[in-house]
Amino acid sequence: MSQKQAMPxxxxxxxxxxxxxxxxxxxxxxxxxxxxxxxxxLFLNDVEALKSVSSMLxxxxxxxxxxxWDFSKDxxxxxxxxxxxxxxxxxxxxxxxxxxxxxxxxLRGTLSSALGNLAALQQLTLVPGQVIGxxxxxxxxxxxxxxxxxxxxxxxxxxxxxxxxxHQLVTLDLSYNRLTGSIPEAVAALPKLASLVLTRxxLTGSIPxxxxxxxxxxxxxxxxxxxxxxxxxxxNYLSLSNNQLSGPLDNIADLANLVYLDLSFNRFxxxxxxxxxxxxxxxxxxxxNQLSGPxxxxxxxxxxxxxLSFNNLSGVISPFLAFAxxxxxxxNKFVGALPQEFVNELLSASIxxxxxxxxxxxxF
Numbered sequence: 508m509s510q511k512q513a514m515p516x517x518x519x520x521x522x523x524x525x526x527x528x529x530x531x532x533x534x535x536x537x538x539x540x541x542x543x544x545x546x547x548x549l550f551l552n553d554v555e556a557l558k559s560v561s562s563m564l565x566x567x568x569x570x571x572x573x574x575x576w577d578f579s580k581d582x583x584x585x586x587x588x589x590x591x592x593x594x595x596x597x598x599x600x601x602x603x604x605x606x607x608x609x610x611x612x613x614l615r616g617t618l619s620s621a622l623g624n625l626a627a628l629q630q631l632t633l634v635p636g637q638v639i640g641x642x643x644x645x646x647x648x649x650x651x652x653x654x655x656x657x658x659x660x661x662x663x664x665x666x667x668x669x670x671x672x673x674h675q676l677v678t679l680d681l682s683y684n685r686l687t688g689s690i691p692e693a694v695a696a697l698p699k700l701a702s703l704v705l706t707r708x709x710l711t712g713s714i715p716x717x718x719x720x721x722x723x724x725x726x727x728x729x730x731x732x733x734x735x736x737x738x739x740x741x742x743n744y745l746s747l748s749n750n751q752l753s754g755p756l757d758n759i760a761d762l763a764n765l766v767y768l769d770l771s772f773n774r775f776x777x778x779x780x781x782x783x784x785x786x787x788x789x790x791x792x793x794x795x796n797q798l799s800g801p802x803x804x805x806x807x808x809x810x811x812x813x814x815l816s817f818n819n820l821s822g823v824i825s826p827f828l829a830f831a832x833x834x835x836x837x838x839n840k841f842v843g844a845l846p847q848e849f850v851n852e853l854l855s856a857s858i859x860x861x862x863x864x865x866x867x868x869x870x871f
Contacts, residue, residue: 552624553599557582559621564604567612567636572605591627598627605634613660614638620645628652629675635659635683642681644669652676658704659683666705670694682706682725690715705729706746714747726750727769738762748772748792756780756798771795771814779815784808784827793818794835804828815839816862824849824868829858837862844870 561576575586582599583590589601602625605614613636622631623645629652638660646655647669653676662684670679671693679694682704689712690705700719706727713733714726720741727748734754738745742762746769755777759768768783769792776797783791784804794814801822802815807830814835821839826846828834845868852858863871 550596550598552626554578554582556619556621556624557585557588557599559619560602560604563619564614564616564638567615569610569612570606570614570636572611572614593627599625600627601630602628603630603632603634605636607632607634612636618643618657618662622646623648625649626651630654632656633658633660637661639663641665642667642686646670647672649673650675653699654678656680657684661685663687665689666691666694668693671697674698676700678702678704680704681708684708686710688712692716695719714752735759740764743767745769756783759783762786768792779820781805784810786810802828832858833860834858835860835862836866838865841866841868843868 558578561573566572572586575584582588583597587603587605588599590597591600605611611634613634615637617640618638620643622643626649628649631646631652631654633656635658640662641664642657642662644667647667650672652673655676655678658680659682662681663686665688666681666686668691671691674697676697677699679700679702683706686708687710689710692715695715695717697719701721702723703721704723704725706725708729710729710731712731714731714736716736717724717738719739721739722741723744724742725744725746727746729750731750731752733752735752735756735758737758740762741764743764744767745762745765746767748769748771750773753774753776756770756775756779760780760782763786765786766788767790768788769790771792771794773796776799778800779793779798779802781803785806788810790812791810792814795817797819799819799821802820802825804825804827806827808827810831812833813828813831816835817838819840821841823843824836824841824846826848829846829848829852845863849858849861853861
C-alpha cells in the first residue's frame with residue numbers, strides 16, 4: 508500500500524522540479540535578452556552623438572524635451588529617440604528634436620555635426636523653435652535618411668552639397684528658415700525625392716532642372732530668378748509664388764497631373780497656355796505677373812478658383828470661364844460684353860466670387 512502511495516509523490520516532485528527548472532530557464536533567457544538590449548542601446552557612436560546633440564541645444568522656456576535625456580539610462584527611452592536593430596546592433600533610426608505638441612516652444616542652440624555619426628538614421632526632424640547656424644554637412648553621409656524636416660527655425664547658410672549623397676531621401680523640408688545660396692543641382696536629381704519644400708528662405712539663383720520624381724514642390728517666398736526649368740511629369744503640387752521668375756509658361760503645359768498651381772507675384776510674360784485650363788486643378792493662381800494676350804480655354808473650365816488678376820490680359824472674356832466658383836479677372840485689359848453664361852451662373856449662385864473691375868468691359 509505504501510509503495511502505491513509513493514508513486515504520486517514521486518510524480519509530484521518531478522513536476523515541481525520541472526516547473527522550477529522551466530522558470531529558471533525563462534529568467535535566464537529574459538536576463539540574456541535584457542543584457543543584449545542594454546549593450547545594443549549603448550552603441551558608442553550613437554550615444555556619443557546624442558550627447559553632443561544635447562550639449563548644443565537647450566529647451567526654450569516652457570519646453571521640457573530634454574528632461575528625459577539621462578545618459579545613465581537607456582538612450583532609446585529618451586523623448587524623440589526611436590531605435591531598431593540594424594545588422595544585429597540596436598541603433599537610432601528616428602530622431603525628433605523637440606516636443607512636437609502644439610503648445611511647445613521648441614529648442615534653441617545649434618545643430619551638432621555629430622548628427623552624421625547616427626549612421627542608421629532614417630528620419631530627422633527638428634520641431635519649430637529658435638535653432639540657429641548652418642545645417643551640418645555631415646548629415647549628408649547618413650545614406651539611409653528618408654526624411655529631413657528642419658522647418659520653422661533660424662537656420663542659415665546654404666543647403667549642403669553633401670545632400671547629393673542622400674539617394675534614399677523622399678522628403679526634404681527646410682522651409683521657414685534663413686537659408687541662402689542656390690539649390691544644388693544634384694539635390695534636384697535625387698532618385699527618390701518626392702517632396703521638396705524650401706518655402707520662405709532667402710534662396711537665390713535659378714531653379715535647376717528637376718529630374719527627381721517630385722510630386723510636391725514648394726519654393727514660394729524666395730528670391731529665385733530666371734525662367735522655368737523642366738519639371739517632372741509626376742508633379743501635382745507646384746508653388747513658386749513671390750519670387751522674381753520671368754519668361755513664358757510653356758513648361759507648365761505638359762504637367763497634366765497638377766492639382767495645385769501657384770505662380771503668382773512673379774514676372775512671367777507671354778500668354779496663358781490653354782492646356783492649363785483642362786488640368787484637374789483645385790486652384791489656379793497666376794495673379795500679379797506680366798501675362799498678356801487673350802485667354803482661350805478650349806473647354807468648360809471646372810477649376811474651383813481662378814485668379815488671373817493684375818496682368819495685361821486682353822480680348823473678350825471666354826464664356827468657358829463662367830463655370831468656376833471664384834473668379835478674379837480684375838486689373839487687366841479685357842474688353843467687350845460679359846458673356847451671358849456668367850450672368851446665368853451668378854443668378855444660380857454657382858459663381859460665389861467674381862471680380863471684373865479695372866478692365867474695359869462695355870456691358871454686364
